[in-house]
Amino acid sequence: IGEPEGHSEWVSCVRFSPMTANPIIVSGGWDKYVKVWNLTNCKLKNNLIGHMGYVNTVTVSPDGSLCASGGKDGVGMLWDLAEGKRLYSLDAGDIIHALCFSPNRYWLCAATSSSIKIWDLESKSVVDDLRPEWNKEFKKKATVPYCVSLAWSADGSTLYSGYTDGMIRVWNVTSIQ
Known part of the structure; x- marks a missing residue:
């Protein structure tokens, strides 16, 4: 998974979605991107763009509908995985x-x-x-x-x-x- 659409720097975190009907993984990297991958065809589904610094961590909600990401910029971002859109941001005030x-x-x-x-x-x-x-x-x-x-x-x-x-x-x- 990844060529040619993969991260351009370190991949710091990868998480599976619990949704079996639509198998995806979410990755975060030092290139400031959160990427959503379709596991059915191993292709990039969405680039989630918004972080101003490297992404340390991503996590997927228990129902598989949401993803959260965080890192150097100290902002937790919530994403709708179905739509590939940012819902809102939460200020942590420090590196996440x-x-x-x-x-x-x-x-x-x-x-x-x-x-x-x-x-x-x-x-x-x-x-x-x-x-x-x-x-x-x-x-x-x-x-x-x-x-x-x-x-x-x-x-x-x-x-x-x-x-x-x-x-x-x-x-x-x-x-x-």
């Missing part, structure tokens, strides 16, 4: 390292260099801004660890986050309203 949709709520989670933001996609507002409690030793370091990977539990009650200090931090999100 990872994105994931909640399995059971209309939420998008973004790992940034400063925190983990959870957006309610209906209201387009931040419902939580998760930050670990750093001890004094960490605060003295030149760089504080940050989250680079995210995964929800199957029931959507727990968020797992991988950090640059080698730790996996676990967040109980059942109390967020």
